[in-house]
Amino acid sequence: MPAELPSDWSRWRGKVDLDSYDERWRRMAESGEDPHGEVALVMTYGPSSVLDGGCGTGRVGIELARRGVHVVGVDPDPDMIAAARAKAPDLRWEQTGLESLALDERFDVVVLAGNVVPYAAPSVRAELVAACARHLTPGGRLVAGFQLQDGWPTLDEYDAWCAAAGLAPEDRWSTWSREPYAGGPYAVSVASVKPV
Known part of the structure; x- marks a missing residue:
């Protein structure tokens, strides 16, 4: 794995077998759970285009395409991108960090599923949010879910990065199924491009 990947990500990734990781979602579906x-949350916004930031092995992007x-899926981890490409070679997968993202497309939604923001190096988190905002269409939304734990971004920090990037808070939940947020260890935040 390249040395430039952040330490929190590298520690997690060092413990994860990609086949077992993908198997988790298959088992969920077989047991009747929605993986x-x-x-489902992203689709409530009726997007025609989505950037799957930190796409991993492609689970979210592939289902959106279906x-x-x-x-378009983006991830800095070469093994994750290779797995996504192997599963859906017809989709566009880019190996790059979100903080340096410079695509020629704009998207209705940028989704950061999982812990994309906290897994980024602390020095680039604000730029990661700004780069995602630059890739949104007018009225587009940044949808990010991540754990809240010591050493990781707080919601106040995240909201400040969104505001600096020209995004206004729209919604916040404690789960992807839209359970109300009233504190707790996980938050899903939606911020939209401010009108000019």
Whole structure:
């Protein structure tokens, strides 16, 4: 794994076998659970295009594409991108950090499922949010879910990065299934491009 990947990510990734990781979602579906809560939430905004930031092995992006959405997946981890490409070679997968993202497309939604923001190096988190904001269409939304724990971004920090990037808070939940947020260890935040 490249040395430039952040230490929190590298520690997590060092413990994870990609086949077992993907198997988790298959088992959820077989047991009747919906492994696509992130997709269901994103689809409520009626997007025609989504940037799947920190796309991992492609679970969210592939399901969005299956539902008719134009998707581009981005992840800095070469093994994750290779796994996504192997599963869906017809989709566009880019190996790059979100903080240096410079695509020629704009998206209705940028989704950061999982712990994309806290897994980024602390020095680039604000720029990661700004780069995501630059890739939104007018009225577009940044949807990010991540754990709240010591050493990781607080919601106040995240909200400040969004505001600096021209995004206004729209919604916040404690789960991807839209359970109200009243504190707790996980938050899903929606911020939208401010009108000019």
